[in-house]
Amino acid sequence: MRTLLFCSLLTISLATFSQNVSIRGKIKNPVSRNISIFIYPFAEKSQQNKLLLDENGAFEVETTLNDIAYLYCDFDKNKEENLTFILEPNDTILMNFEGKDFWNTVSFQGNAAPKFEYYREDFKKTFIESDWKNISSKKLGSPALFFRKLMELEDVKMRVLDKYKDKTSSTFYTLCQADIKSDINRKMLPDIYQRAQKLKVPLDSKLIPALYRKKITEINPPQNELTVKSEHYPNNVLYMTALAYPDKKNDIEHIGDYFQAHKPLFHPAFVEVLSAEHLKEEINYKGVSEEVTKKIKNFEKEYPDSRFLPLIKETIANKEIFAIGKPALSFSLRDTAGRTVQLADFKGKVIYLDFWASWCGPCIAEMTSAKKIKNHFKDQTDLVFLYISLDKKESDWRKAIAKYQIGGTHLRDDIKAEESVANTYDAGSIPSSFIIGRDHTFHAIQPPAPSKNDGKDLIKILEEALNKK
Incomplete structure (x- = not known):
């Protein structure tokens, strides 16, 4: 038996x-x-590799991979988009280019060169010729035109990929198919979300014109143990399933509840990945509460050999600084008047700290509900509503404050800075909020949203913090 076990382990190794x-x-x-x-x-x-170019402008990273990986390159911090590529074990790539014009000047060498050539052609067809940034219902004038443009663009992207099918591996080709589907649907979802909010109707597939509905919501490529490795495809499959098979009790805006209620609709590999990702998000969002601890134990019981367990444990370790009662993390930012504001300025007061952005639909949706909360505490001078915006443009930040009449103290973060406040507070997903007590320790991590239970749950927690001696 021991010999057999040893041979099995050797084979796996x-x-x-x-x-x-x-x-x-x-x-x-x-x-x-x-x-x-x-x-x-x-x-x-x-x-994460932060490098200093040598005197010739050269750089080099050598690593080992057991499986596929996504490569992100940031050569110019003034550019909004990072360069993204899929890597496979044994890949080699050499790229030479002009610092300010990567795609028009780059040349590729190495066995992975065809993959990178594909990305260059895709960029030119998508971002330059098709004007990807300006594709929206608002800019095109109607939802019908928007969806027609999206479907045309998906066809263009697939034709580009097909040109490289014989030049790259089947793994790369299939993952790129999944990535294309995810890119298109990630463009579509915010658009129909905003229309649902505007029309005050449920967020479901009826917001997609009937002509395009089936193609958009179909799961193609299919769920399997390869497509689950596509960076965004598991979540894409989850959202498209929720659109195609709506559940009034667990709607798409409560996607975690929907997933828990409809696990049989997903491939076992997708269930494991989505369970792990949602668990990590919940740890990041809520910290290691009693409820989250129970979910971690359930995951360990269901997947005792999961490759995601070390990542979950790492997430737990990283969130220990956000435990209830731990000191809030200090910061210093400028307000709308240009004055420097520090967390220490509010010593002795309770702080409702909210990370948001003008482009974040769910953030804006919560601002209306938050007005009721502020009105409830209008005579409470020792409660501060402190908003930190992740907007890149100052003008967008100021316009949103005025347009949505967002009361409170407003600061704007430098999200490109290595030690931005959003990074310090691990607020990569917004809206993200905290309640900080009078003694400047964390009283609540990701408290109930202002819209939940007509604001009563949040009001209760804020009153507890105010009454705490």
């Missing part, structure tokens, strides 16, 4: 042996000598 991956490049006229290269392997810890 040899099958998953790490392959060398090399990423090299040379930048002519770099924007900065400081660059960042991030590698996100499937079901493993991310690798």
Whole structure:
């Protein structure tokens, strides 16, 4: 029995042996000598490389991969988009380019060159020729035109990918199919969300014109153990399923509840990945509460050998600083008048801290409900509503405050800074909120949203914080 077990372990070990991956490049006229290269392997810890170019503008990263990974390159911090690619074990790539014009000047060498050539052609067809940034119902004038444009663009992207089918691996081709579907639907979802809010109707597939409804909500490529590795595809499948098979009790705006109620609709590999991702999000969002601890134990029981367990445990360790009673993290930002505001300025007061942005539909939706909360506490001078915006443009931030009449103290974060307040508070997903007590310790992490239970749940927690001696 021991011999058999040893042979089995040896077979697994040899099958998953790490392959060398090399990423090299040379930048002519770099924007900065400081660059960042991030590698996100499937079901493993991310690798973050902050590099300094040598005197010739060259850089090199060598690593090992057991599975596919997503590569993010940040060569110019003034650009909004990072460069994103799929890596496979044993890939080598050398890229040479001008610092300010990557896509028009880059040349690729190495066995992974065809993959990177695909991304270059896709970028030109999508962002330049099809004007990806300006595709929306509002800018195109009608939902019908918007959806027609999206479907045309999906066809264009698939034709580009098909040109590289014989030049790349079947794994790469299938994952790119899943990525294309995810990109299109991630463009579509905010659009129909905003229309649902405006029309005050349920968020479901009826907001998609009948002509395009089936194609948009169909799960293609299918759910399996390969497509689950696509970075955004599991969540795409979840949202498209919720649109196609609505549940009034667990609607798409409570997607975690929908998933729990409809697990049989998903492939076992998708169930594991979505369960792990939702659990990590909940740990990040709520900290390690009694409720979350119970869910962690249930996951461990159901998936004792899951590759995601180390990542879940790492997430728990990272969130320990946000435990109830731990000191709130200090920060200093400028308000709308240009004055420097620090957390310490509000010593002795209770703070409702909210991270938001003008482009975040759910954030804006909660602002209306928050007015009721503020009105309830209108005579409470020792309660501060402190809003930190993640808007990149100051003008967008100011316009949103005025347009939606958002009362409170307003600050704007520098989200590109390495030590931004949003990063410090791990507020990568917004809206994200905290209640900080008079003694400047955390009283609540991700308290109930202002809209929940007509605001009563949040009011109760704020009153508890105000009454706490």
